[in-house]
Amino acid sequence: MVDYEVTVHTGDRVHATTVNPVHIKLVGTDGESDRTWLRSLVIFRGAVTTYTVSCPKSLGRLVLIELDKRQFFILPSDAWFPDKVEVKSPENDTYSFPVYCWISDSKTHRFREGKALRIFDESNPLGQYAREQELSQRSADYAWDLYHPGVTYSIKADGPMTLPDEVQFSFTKATEFAFTAATGLAELQLKGLTENQENWQNLDDINDVFRNKDTPLSDYVQEHWKEDWFFAYQYLNGIHPNLIRRCKTLPNNFPVTDDMVFIPDGSNLSTELQQGNIYLCDYKNLDGIQANIVQGIQQYLMAPLVLLHKRPDDKLMPIAIQLKQTPADDNPIFLPTDSTYDWLTAKIFVKSADFSEHQLNAHLLRTHLLAEAFAVSLLRNLPMVHPLYKLLIPHTRYTLQINELARDRLIGPKGVLTVFSATGDETLRHILTRSQSSITYRSLCIPDDIADRDMQDVPNFYYRDDGLQIWDIMFKFVQGVIQHYYKSDSEVQRDSELQTWIGDIFEHGFLSQPQSGIPQSFTTVPELIKFSTMVMFTSSCQHAAVNSGQYDYGGWMPNTPPTLQRPPPTKKGTTSEATMLQTLPVINVTVRGMARVWLLSRQSSDFVPLGHYPEDHFTEEIPRQLQKDFKAELDKLSITINNRNKSLEIPYTYLVPKNVENSVAL
Template structure:
């Protein structure tokens, strides 16, 4: 007889343990063991969360190199049925070799589940018939579980799930995450209802009255916003370092529908617009994506949303100042160009309509489409097409954490008919879909890769652009990490081309995420290691850094409603002169918008920072060392960002790697 020493690790997550009986079988190249019950447990066979259980499996002779293990969980006394979340199983063979089998998946039924040894294998690395068979079987099962669905024509496809309970257990929130998430929703809503604001449909009497709801949840930046929201310099600053740094671009020629003249604007040193454009000092923000989208009524009142054009000028002290605003795309007598030389009131109203437009552009085009929906596509394609033993799965699995559940919740409660966001923004659901489709039609591969995007928008030399500075550093760090890991597994371009699972993953994303759009530069296949590394870098950056940049500051910049109105109750002025408190959102809409942005900005209860890999999917030395070096580089960048922020009037923290999650979880 030969003995195999088996160690079973259960995750520390609350409710991860089980009272059920657990049986384990070892499968090797030369045979298999009997299915043995896990014996080293506590009272009544309970396997506690965080436990490490040891037992021995004996075989008449060696079963060779271990390929996989089979785990089966059976009900205890047929009365108690509960799930179990094992982390990994380690097996020491009689020859003295240690095998590690990563699991990190809920086992909820009494079926036999098979898990491969931790060494990463591409499809053409498989030499044993059992490995090939189980690889195919796993992917067939995943294709049945993770199905595509069409939420709306013209936008990325989603996972087919009517509600969160219909999602596979392995992608559910943790117990802690679920409880805290529900508690946040409940308590914030109850607070506002008890104060009598939630259902109050009256208009504000005065801008300062908004303090009655603003005081309850404040941040250092939200306080700054309240004090400075009227200032032109702060208005310009937000296009670079607010929640939507994705729209501004260098202006080299004025659009036909925005003919601003030298006589209209006053530039430093009496320079001409033409001269300043040549110097790279003029910038444009064009909200054409919002033009004439379908609007809705709130509390019986029609709402209004503009599609502005904004011209900005970098002045010698490096501030970005707005110099002209047109609120609608089509030039007309009743669509004036607003200027800083107008009355303070008219100029402020024009900027507020821009900020309301920015709310919609940000929430739907930048936040929902370019992070949440794309992250969901990346996740579904990975889970459908790439087995657990594949190096790509091991690299990307934690960057998909919680994304499917948070997106299903968003479709059920946030952007659905009657959802918190839908019912408190200017456009209805059809208008939202229109914005998404338009944004989708202009999406390019380069716009998703920050080095290319910054270059294409002509923003490489803009001062005080911290999203760019931190983002480019993060991209380089992620890229170096990805290159190191994938170059360990792919030694030449031919291996990339031969990996059918990898190619199916990228094709699925192209078809279901980017809707097979030609001419966008988005690849439908990968031919080289260089292409693979860049694409995977884009995926990780989108799911972590980019989402943090456009998500985490929502409450900071939106809590003080006049800075980010979620809608406007009156149309923009056709002539200069209008009434502010009758135009901005009423009390109820203001409060509901604040609640939504507060919830969207909450740090998760079980936060996993970029670079943290609590699940040990890699066994090989080189990838494990690459992870440690990756973490070291991220900590260095975080320290540099924090030192820089001490000298800033408005600290920019959203791209601090220690403050951002590995995945889209909120």
């Protein structure tokens, strides 16, 4: 007889304990053990317990383990969450089997030894069979569903609680999320605001809504939101830094002339265009969109064009706004020299358009929905033992459940965006469809996107500065891991699972649109490195950039109105403070929107920062060292950014690596 020393690590999370009998079977190249009961009356959360499994002879090299949990006849069935199982063989070899999932049924679950294997590395029939069975089950568990024609596919589910256990929120995350949502709405209901459909009588009344929930930056926004420099600053370092681009030639539908605008120091618009000091924000994606009807009142959503000028002191300032795409007598070009409320009203219409473009395109589609497509394809097509699964699975945490919640509570028929914003159900889907067709691969890769928008040398563009540094660090890490497993282009081409993964993403994530530039297959190692970096960046950093500041910039509603209830002025000199207040959303629409951005800006206590890997999916020395190096580089960058921020009037914190969540989890 020979003995195997089996050490079981149970996860230190709520409800991970089990009182049900757990059995294990060891499977090796030369045989398998009997199904052996792990003799514990209770396996407690956080426990590390060692057992002995005896066999008549050596099993050879261990390939996999089988775990099952059966209900004892008088005890309730429960769920168990093992982190990993380590096995020491009679030959003194140690094998590690990553698990990191809930076992809640009585089925047999197979887990592979932790060394990463590509499909053509599988020489053992047992390993091949386990790989096929795992992907067969995952294809059933993670099926595609068409959310709306022309929009990236989602996971097929009948609500968040029908998702597989392994991708659902932890008890901690679920409890904190529900508590934050409930307390925010309860406070508003106690104040009698959620049903109040009256207009605001003055702006100061808005300050009473979340008086105890303000942040230093939301206070700053309240104080400075009317100022031109702050309006322009938000295009660089607010929550929508991906729209602005350098403008060398004015669009034909934006007929701004030299004599319209004032340029300091005796220059003029034509000269500043030639010198590269003019920038454009074009909301053409919203052109022709029919706005929602909210509480029986027709709403208004414009598709503005905004011209910005970089002054000699490096300040960016707005110099012209046209609220509709087609020039006309009833579509004036508003200027800073117009009356106070003409200019302020024009900026409010721009900020309301920015709310819709940001929420639906930059935030929902380009981070949440794409991250979901990446996650579903990963879970369907790559087994746990695949090196790309091990690399990318940390960046899928909670994404499927938060998106299921969003489809119900935000963009569903009764969702907050559907009911209380300018973009109702059909309008919302129309914008998403239009946005989907405009996605390009280059726009998802920050170095390419910055170059294509010609934003490389714009001063004080901290999203660019921090994002490019993180991309470089991330690229180096991904490159190290992938080049460890793929030594040549031919190995990438031979990996049929890898090719199926990217093909699935191209079809269901990007709707088989070749003009997007998304790869349909991988032919080289550099292609695989760049695409994997993009997936990781989109699912962590890009989401942080467009999500984390939502309450900072949207908590003070006039800075980012979710809808507007009066049409824009068709001629100058017709606005006043009274018309502005009548244009802004009514009280209950305001507070619903503020409650939403408050909820979506709250980190949970089980937040996992970028570069942290609490789950040991990699067991080999080189990728584990690369993970440590990645974290160390990100820690250095956090210090550098924090030191820079000390000298800034408005610190840019959203891409401090320690503030970036590893996945789209909120």
